[in-house]
Amino acid sequence: MKITLFLMFVLMFQVKGEIFSQNQRVNLDLENCSVEEFFKEIRKQTGVRFMYKSEYVKKMSRFDVKAKNRELKELLDDVFKGSGLMCLFEENVIVLVKQNTVASYQKEGKKIKGRVIDKKGAPMVGATVLIKGTTRGVMVDTAGRFSLVLPDIPDMTLVFRFIGMETKEIKLKDIKDEEVLAGKKDYVVTLVESVESLDDVVVTGYANVRKESYTGTAIRVEGKDILKVANRNIISTLQVFDPSFRIMENNVMGSNPNAIPEFYIRGQSGIGNLNLSDISETRTKNNPNLPIFILDGLDVSVEKIYDMDPNRIHSITILKDAAATAVYGSRASNGVVVIETVAPKAGKFNITYNLTGTITAPDLTSYDYFDAAEKLEVEKLAGYYEIDPTAYRGIRQVYSELVKKQMALAKGVNTDWLALPLRTGYNHKHSVAIDGGNDNIRYGINLFYDQQKGVMKKDLRSRLGTELRIDYRLSNLNVINRISFNKVFAKTSPYGTFSDYVNQLPYNELYDEFGHYLYTFPGWHSGSVYVNPMYEGAETKNFGKTTTEEFSDNLSMDWYLNEHLNIKAQIGFTRTTSSGKNFTDPASGKFSNASSDSPKGTLSTSEGKTFSWTTNLQLLYNRSIGVNHISGSIGINTTENYFSSLSINYRGFPSGSLSSIMYAQEIVGKPSESDNHTRLAGAFARLNYSYNDIYLFDGSLRFDGSSEFGSDKKFAPFYSAGFGVNFHNYKFLKGNPVLTQLKLTGTFGQTGKLNFQPYAAKDVYQIFSQNWYATGMGVKLMALGNSKLKWEKKNSYDLKLEVSLYNGLFYASFGYYDAITNDMITQIAVPSSFGFTSYHDNMGKVKNTGYELNIKSNLVRTRDWFVNVYGNMAHNKNKILKIANSLKRYNDMVDDYYSDYRGYDEKYTKSFAKYEEGGSTTSIYGMKSLGIDPSSGQEVFVRKDGTITYEWEANEQQILGNSLPDIQGAFGINLQWKTLSLFASFMYEFGGQAYNQTIPVRIESVDLYNYNADRRVLTDRWINIGDITPLKDIADRENHSRPTSRFVQDNNLLKFNSLSIAWTVTEGFVKKLRMSQFKLQFTMNDVAYWSSVKQERGTSYPFARNFDFTLGISF
Template sequence: MKITTFLCFWSIFFLYAGNSYPRQTLSALEMNKAAEKVIINETKVAADPIKITGLITDERGEPLPGVTISLKSDKKVANFSGADGKYLFTVTKPGETLIFSFIGMKEEEVRLKDGVTNYNVKLYPADNQLKEVVVETGMFQRDRVSFTGSVSTYTGQELRNISNQNVLKSLKVLDPSFVILDNSLRGSDPNSMPTIEMRGQGGSVLNATIDEFGNDPNQPLFVLNGVEVSISRINDLDINRVESITILRDAGSTAIYGSKGANGVIVVETIKPKPGELKVYYSGDFQIDMTDLSGYNMMNASEKLEFERLAGKYTNTSSAASQKALMELYNYRLADIQRGVDTYWLSQPVQTGFTHGHSVRVSGGNEFLTIDGGAKYKNNQGVMKGSGRETWAGNISMVYRNQKFIVSNDLDITGYKATNSPYGDFSTWVNTSPYFRMRNEDGTVEKYLQYRTGLGYADLSSPIVDNIPNPLYNALLNSKDERSDITISNSFQIQYMPTDELRFKAGLDLIRTNSKTTQFSPPENTKYNDLTMYEKGEYFHKDLNQMVYKGRIDGAYAKVIDKHSITINARAQMEMSKTNYVSVTAVGFPYGSQGTPNLAYSYKQESKPGYLEDEKRSVGLVGALTYDFDKRYLFNFSLSVDGTSSFGSNKLYKSFWSAGIGWNINQESFMKDQYWIDILKIRATIGTSGSQNSGTTYSKSVYTYFIDSNIFGQGAYLSNVGNPDLPWAISKDFDAGIDFRILNGRTSLTFDYFRKKNDPNIIPVPLVPSTGISSYPMDLGYQINEGVEFRATVFPIYNLKDRILWSLSFSGIHNKKTYRGFGNAIDSYNLKQQQSNTMRQYVDGYSDDDIWAVRSYGIDPATGQEIYIKKDGSLTFDYDADDMVAVGSTRPDLRGVISTSFRYKNFEIGMAFSYSFGSDIYNNVLYNKVENITKSQLEKNQDKRALYDRWKNPGDIAEYKGISIVSSTSPRTSRFIQKNNYLRAESISCKYDIINNEWVKQNLGISTLSVTGYLNDIFRLETSKTERSTQYPFARSVALGVNLSF
């Protein structure tokens, strides 16, 4: 109610403010006339005035309001184009030169000719123009020319050229340092949030957890219009609303975020209201997703039965009765196969997904009040049946301006409904043997594919260990798994400019989030077969609420004194968030129930309703200094002092800083004649930033009540031991780079060297079970991340006037991480890793990217057994975990993107390919579905290589152990490691623009029409042969985007 009242008040204020001075409001033409009169009065004695008129348009032919027109000889004499793009300018003498400039457009100069008074000017976009003007940091803008940090800025149009569906997926193609890791579990699940790295992970991932909103402790910070948001807000953001995205990489750019910037910062700016006549924009996005099953190499029915026979499934020499039952089962399955039973289970849970999204935006206003509002709906249908994600949003932005004040308010309301597939994990369908019938001959679906007592003379001699569930039966039940969310965000800001050099701002942000999760598994599900009626069926419900308050006060001072330019920015800010949730799990439902919780028998055994209440507070002071001498010599300095409740109660405050220097060589006098050099800049920064994503409970001890009670009452136990002296997680950064551009932007190169040291390194170290505590947060060792990144672009064809452009881009990143200072502090953890047959170790001189395993010499042709290499190089048949060494790394030597685009007039085509080479992968398909197949797993379908590539007879040269070895588990060895080089077609797009077509205007009322077709993730060339995902498959997509303006 308070938020509603607050919004209504400011809406009334805006409307009133925009209409409170109608007599003082002048049209653009009146302003031009007024300016004309002033100039005439000043120059009347000197000469007769010359009136220059015309129309200013963009490359589409659309009128451009607010374009600055100035005299080249005296830039103080200036005027602006009106809402219709027309202008009127008065000069006092012929031969003058007029300059037409507008943010995001290439500046144009027009020399006046005698007797000519009308000049129509067309401004063309400069891809780097906006990027060259300012760096948008999310707090305040900084002059790009004098900025020394490592940043990249991409326009909304560049994002839409890659894809029309997802901001994050487009960004990963544009920037090599922004990496979305392949999700080997959830694939293309529309409800799964991506895992993102910026120049490699920023901290230790030991026991890292993801919070309720999908935020990963190692992911970058996301800032939307100056407000910190969750990754899901950016993932669901309408790509058509995005004006620009800026990536802040080094401490020189992220230190202002203090304890939150260690993993990089992604700053997203949406389209702001602009003055001009009311315009309506529509965007329609349509996509077809097709399941990619090319990585699954499963056996057909005949192959599966033959594999089982060779593996000894149907052989029992110890009992004639059992052998007869096994042969009866084999013959039964063989007969079905000969009748034509060969079920392709992989196709059953998948579908061709269709996604459609629609957004409408209305924008306009006058010189004093501008409004931009819009609405969006998107229905993303997943490739697994029943899965999908519906998102919707509404927003309105209002800006009121006068000579001294700018007042703005942004209101966003977003929501989604995420539905998971009732067909369960895709791996269930992959692993189901193809010799089973999916349905009976009459079309009915059996609960089990085969019953334990269905074959054999007696229950004891049955060759089937358990009933084999039919996955289709469970999928057709009335199960439910969905989550809904609604977020209301309001950002109010007032700016006061007492002088041209001084500016003050104050802002208040309010964010309210409500989320509900509901899951229901009906009692008919086969997983409840062995439970009592009071335990069959399960219902789970969770309500989560979060309220965030953020307040800030900014000040900025800018002054140019002769050749010295100085800008000072300062901010004081505070933030408080309150999060709480209530959850309940109920069991015991009657058959046929729809999951109504009042029909449940009881709470789940040994459980109780869940409840969490978490409150976080933080305060901060930020200062930034930017200085340059004659635009040549640059110096930047930033300081942030943060206080937060997320760290040790004895260490609540910490300061972060950065310093940077730069040299614009192209501004030197000896470079003036080198007109072909646009930019030649070298820069370096050093500083610190932090990460407070470790969680508040690391510094606090937590007690939990026992579920049951005794005669003395209900007791409590210590479930978490806090560390009140827990230090802040600090990242110490160094970055050095060069920016080079020549021939009016035809060729450009950006190169960076970076080195990041995470020290202290906060790690929740596992403790021995006897302590009763699972882990304890400690400052252990440090991590060094070192590497280089680059991006090069060249335009073999660069004809802006005729709009004929061809560009080629090549980008890449190489980095290596190492741990230092661990000593033997976590030897117990590493020992557990070895004993559990895992391949990650935390050892000085190595990183969590390294793959640890015992080296393999191969398979002995005589016995079909594996030969191991010990640390001393000797060979043995006996496996010893102490012989584990680092045998590979999942970190590639180089990865990046190769892209090209060609534009001819209104037609444009673009292609982008990602590449990676030098990394290794532990192929779990080889380990779990080719080898290491125990007797109990023979019932599942397996990879074809288990039949064709395993050792069978003495003398066979094979990569994998004997096919009949089903009684033991294969250890992790280097035999299952493969190179993971790849080339992927990330995006292929084709676009056509219809601009100011008279027939389209007159018959359809459309000013501009743009149609774009996309192919995303359409093919892959890889050296490893493995299943890309297990729980949800990946997809290839074909999409169409339509953009209209009226």
């Protein structure tokens, strides 16, 4: 018999209310009410739950009821008198049954007891145990336990149900254990998650909170949805599901598998390391905008997540506002990403194997260069072969060069340099999961290997990992231990950077007369010698490789003291070692200009060791008292990190085959060694409260102490509060067939950030061991400490509205946030004349405001069809409210950078970031331009005061645009027909600008003497007086243009991000082969890219398209 459970959301660890009895009293005054409304009012006053068959109550007409301090049983008997129905009391559940069915099970027989748990072993609080064919049953208690007296019914079947879980039916005759049948031993039942599981909890890392009563902002992504987007790089998939989670596209490193992307949540609130030498490089360590990652309760590095097997992911929750993150205190201002892995399943030996084969193809659609004949013709048009009596080249040299190039063309020389260092990579990934056990102890073993070759020849990133997980459960104690080992091997391409090939001339011959790669190329117009990059990759033994090994152990314990209290303890440690070598063969063309007796060949070695440990201890409380639900915890946690590194440079090797340090002639300079040690300790408390599931409150308080701050500022408090209203639970809206959910929440709070280098508050000295004085060795101040260094804090305010219609047919959420980051901490590089090279300071204030919109709709949901569409959008405005004097000095350094301008050097075409009050951390700077003067072909500039000049001036740079788009987001479709499914996702950005460096470097100021060029080089150029063109005179090509507004363009883009098609079978031949599941999936990433800015993408390493073919088998 099908029973409809009229329950609110039940949290996995939620405790039930007090044990209600038929003697409770109620007060009612209802007119023309239905049975459902009658039951809802009773539950509101008593907390008692009702179970009934819907067809019973639909037949009853509406009625009036008035009761003052009346006994519940007596009232129910009166209401159902003459209806043929009656109420049975089973602990805190009232079961509505037909009177003529009662006699069939009044005769009591055996008694059975046991536990109902989920696949993780957690008690399924609120699950029901029913006798099939009757309405008799019980609800399990806080430990997941139940006890049921069985009536004398033949062929009895027990039915176990819980919202969001698969219903399990067990025939009594199939239970063979006599002790279980005698009621002496627990019978344990494990329920598994339904395919249509309700997302009814929010995983915060410290605790699971009922979503119905939660006021924080969180986005939850299931592991199965991640696999639909990509089989690698978990981080990149998150931006499909959360519009405020954005990866900053690295136009330099492209698809390099060894480059970890830089990303942020809800805009950038920090500036980072201000050093002009590396300002354009992607950095992940000490990144001021990096969120923290919590894996199974413990803090882990972004590198670990980047290299993680996606098949291990159960869910990822992105916590964004103060109410969601403040419990993490000083680490939380950039957001928190909480990851839960798949737990082992109880039962027979289970094995799941996934094989993914990948084809990785380079994407060169953004490159459009001349072939050999076209390049020679361009040189003629540019006047290179016209005789100039004042030029240093004579007529013989000019004609000689022209004839040699024409002869090369006649021989068919037309080298496609862009294709030479590239390959189509064929990769494979293997994932094995083994689990089993019983209800008291379970085990899980995971094995993982991933070979990822990039599109540059001979580069590689391979990952190898294994994990052993043991879950032990005894009565009210749960212990979980996870032990893992991971190894990552990374190898860079010996073929150099892709830009080395983009620059090459297509009429240069690649091989000598013996078929070997040429060692170098002679300069056509000078005595310079150019290294053949193909010789470097194919003929030398250059290499760069890094090996990283990590061992970790994570031990956690849950001790359930009673139905309301439990203690959760966790301790984990991680040990990481890394080693790297970069070797340049003495036969390399890089030493072509070196004297014969100078040492050739170099080797750089590096070693790093990290050890960290973390402890968490919490006391958690959950209780429902009538219509009041309370959930909270208090706890402490500590973290300690040790890091040491050593790097040494060697020079002088006999050959490329003898690259060991034992063959080096000398050590260059002195070895560099560093040692870092940080500690963090914090105490926290959190509270989640709801009244009748209508009025909601969340609060948290944390107090942190860190060794990274100055002696005057070691400790700091953090806090948050959230309020909300579930309008759909109001009496006049409850049960409305159209409006399923209408929820409004608001939060505020303060969080902090610790993303900066250790010892920032302390003076750092360099020892002069080579110079001894009367008092000993001398020292030099390298970095100035700052004992006044304050905690960086972010004050944030959020509002969110959620609406769901027609029982989930349509869902939308709209959120607004306003966040101000105070006392930003940034490392400042200063001239050595200061006596030191850097220091850390609190530099000012940054504001981020924005909104987020999420929409999804289940358009079709039938037995065979499921069609879901989704879309999301985010807007963020970043503004610098205040800067310190130290940041103004950095701006002066940017201006000074251009003071040494040399027209032939393309490095001056770069636009460097500057920071000014009223501007943005993503502002684009340069000099404002009025365009090209038609009368002279020269560029006309505008100073800040509005005056006109023909000279580019560094101190006259101003804001020309902003790389942050006005709106960004994603949309897509999820379609399923029987065993076939399709998922497609698109991403978009509109309203931002981009500094198109391709124009000054590859088009306007390209060195046509020595480099190839973009085909646009001859278009839109000033030639004659009166020409109105966007590009300057081609005769001025030797002087590289510095940043101007001519190169800032509106950047609107649309990206076909991913497409996956899957076929999943669980019946038919699968069962015959004794498999539980067979799956085939095809996934394609970076399918297409459209942008309003035509620029080269992947200048040092090209972008790529991936085609994945996955086979999944479960036994």
